[in-house]
Amino acid sequence: MPSANKPMIAEPYRARLEALMAGGGRKILGIVGPPGCGKSTLAEALLDFLGERAVAVPMDGYHLANVELARLGRASRKGAEDTFDSAGYVALLRRLKTQPANEIVYAPEFRREIEEPIANAIPVFPETPLVITEGNYLLLDHGHWEQVEGLLDEIWYVDVDHSIRRDRLVKRHVRFGRSLPEAQAWVASTDEPNAVRIEATKSRADVLFNWEGE
Numbered sequence: 001m002p003s004a005n006k007p008m009i010a011e012p013y014r015a016r017l018e019a020l021m022a023g024g025g026r027k028i029l030g031i032v033g034p035p036g037c038g039k040s041t042l043a044e045a046l047l048d049f050l051g052e053r054a055v056a057v058p059m060d061g062y063h064l065a066n067v068e069l070a071r072l073g074r075a076s077r078k079g080a081e082d083t084f085d086s087a088g089y090v091a092l093l094r095r096l097k098t099q100p101a102n103e104i105v106y107a108p109e110f111r112r113e114i115e116e117p118i119a120n121a122i123p124v125f126p127e128t129p130l131v132i133t134e135g136n137y138l139l140l141d142h143g144h145w146e147q148v149e150g151l152l153d154e155i156w157y158v159d160v161d162h163s164i165r166r167d168r169l170v171k172r173h174v175r176f177g178r179s180l181p182e183a184q185a186w187v188a189s190t191d192e193p194n195a196v197r198i199e200a201t202k203s204r205a206d207v208l209f210n211w212e213g214e
């Protein structure tokens with residue numbers, strides 16, 4: 001297992017990326033999997049490998065703002081599929097697929113320290129060949145989400161042992177301010193029901209990714 005900070009991408013996946021990009025033009029790679037499986041970590045590792053050839057555009061940028069979650073009465077299950085602006089995310093993917101040669105497209109990012117999205121934080125330049133987009137709900141087959149798969153050129157599912165994933169997720173919640181019991185309760189009541197729905201989409205991914213490259 002590579003170090004948590006700088007995990008390496010195994011050779012078969014590197015080769016797959018090169019093949020994906022070989023045709024030229026804009027390509028969009030999706031990374032999917034349940035909460036805490038390591039999607040954001042993988043996206044960062046891919047950026048380390050690809051440098052200026054790629055940019056990461058997270059689905060998490062489409063979290064509804066906390067004020068809107070309060071209005072809707074959904075704050076207690078933030079992270080569920082109906083706590084995102086799925087139509088906005090689909091519209092962004094469409095713009096990235098048909099990006100004019102002289103135009104920057106701006107994407108939102110999610111700031112975990114404040115638990116809020118920030119609009120227009122990520123510039124996507126027209127000449128960047130690969131857009132990496134990662135999130136929980138790339139393979140859902142209903143609502144606006146069902147359009148996502150058709151806008152992506154390839155989708156990788158991060159396949160990690162359940163108990164390792166849950167353990168890392170609890171630790172991440174604690175790192176960002178929850179007590180251990182609060183973190184465990186949030187994972188049990190909110191993250192895990194979402195995880196079950198996401199795991200049900202696994203068979204539709206093009207690639208099952210694991211750090212060992214097997």
Ligand SMILES: Nc1ncnc2c1ncn2[C@@H]1O[C@H](COP(=O)(O)OP(=O)(O)O)[C@@H](O)[C@H]1O
Pocket residue numbers: 002003004007033034035036037038039040041042168169171172211
């Ligand atoms: N390969 C790995 N080895 C060790 N720790 C990891 C690995 N992948 C992810 N993590 C850790 O697990 C937690 C969840 O990973 P993250 O990338 O945030 O997941 P996701 O984006 O899928 O919710 C983070 O704290 C991250 O540092």
Ligand SMILES: [Mg+2]
Pocket residue numbers: 039040041060
């Ligand atoms: Mg993430």
